[in-house]
Amino acid sequence: MLDSRPPSTVLNYYNAYYCPVCRHGEISALPLMEAFSCNFCSHIFTANLDKQAITIVDSQLPLTWSWTGKRWQNIRSVQRFQWGYRLLALGFVVLPTLVVAAGAYLFPVLPDSPLAWFSWFWVGLTFLSHLVCLLWLILEYYQFPLSLYFEALRDNLLSRLSSLN
Structure with a gap:
């Protein structure tokens, strides 16, 4: 050919x-x-x-x-499922955060209590933990070698630093 x-x-x-x-x-x-x-x-x-x-x-x-x-x-070989996966991922991160935030808003603690900040801290922790779970699933699904990537970045940085000296 x-x-x-x-x-x-x-x-x-x-x-x-x-x-x-x-x-x-x-x-x-x-x-x-x-x-x-x-x-x-x-x-x-x-x-x-x-x-x-x-x-x-x-x-x-x-x-x-x-x-x-x-x-x-x-x-893109699986484009028809792409929007469904994105909505599911968005729901996995946002929905639990909204439930915890609604609880913190509807049942507020007394403002002068020593742990008044904890309910909104829990909302942020819920968001971050679900986001980390989602990112971990994405990395595992696509089998991206994150540890090898960071090792390569470290080696690249060390080689640049040694060339400056």
Whole structure:
């Protein structure tokens, strides 16, 4: 198949590309397989060279990215469920916070009591705890290697500091 793009911008098994998941490692072809693997986050991708796209295979959700020649572009394969998930996530964070806030508003404590601040502190804690749970679920679902990402940032910062000295 002949392609009108220059060879350097075409997705093939001979070049290495940056990882679309962690954006730190490089994906390259696995030996004796028609697949790519990241050397940083260890995700495995299958390639469709005709469509210039890769799909992650070690995740529950088959995320697909298309190679534009310079960067990866996300292809939304599950767009019909996207708004439902967003509303569910918003409800998971906002609804319990509103219930606790309604309790704090409707049943106020005496203003001169020593723990008068605690009810509104509890509202904020409810919001933050549900938000942290939601972020944790997102990180687990997409299998983003957060610890490896922070380790790479630390190594990058240390290398920059050592180059200044």
